[in-house]
Amino acid sequence: MPTTRAPPGKKHSRHSGSSLNPPRSIPEEVASTPHREGAYDAIAERLFNELAHDRFLLEYDTPRAGSFEPLRFVPEGKVVVLGLVSTKTSEMETVDGLKRRIDEAAKFIPLEQLAISPQCGFASDVVGNLISADDQKRKLELVVETARQVWG
Secondary structure, three states, rough: OOOOOOOOOOOOOOOOOOOOOOOOOOOOOOOOOOOOOOOOOOOOOHHHHHOOOOEEEEOOOOHOOOOOOOHHHHOOOOOEEEEEOOOOOOOOOHHHHHHHHHHHHHHOOOHHHEEEEOOOOOOOOOOOOOOHHHHHHHHHHHHHHHHHHHOO
């Protein structure tokens, strides 16, 4: 692995560089773990109606997010981007599985107000996630294909 030097006057970080893999000194049980957990139920109504945003990116890749029921509070004109594809593991979702999840969400909000994305960035922490660049590419291709099939 090539070494890097910090510019004069800057501290060198062991995390600088372009590697997508976590440093070897970080235990696997720490990398690729969520920072927060919990369903959207308790905050949904205020979140969707009081914040002056027209788009909400929500993580729905695991059961920890709860059901899609809180989406019933999203007013017309606002979009919810469903983060259905995990960036934490290399396990591949399927187009059919993602379409089923989108259909579930569409029971609470019109399909035209929905979009799909990965649940977070592929380096959602300074240590990165335990997922290869090839798997990241396949997951992004999966998002594109699913969006094509659902929205055209």
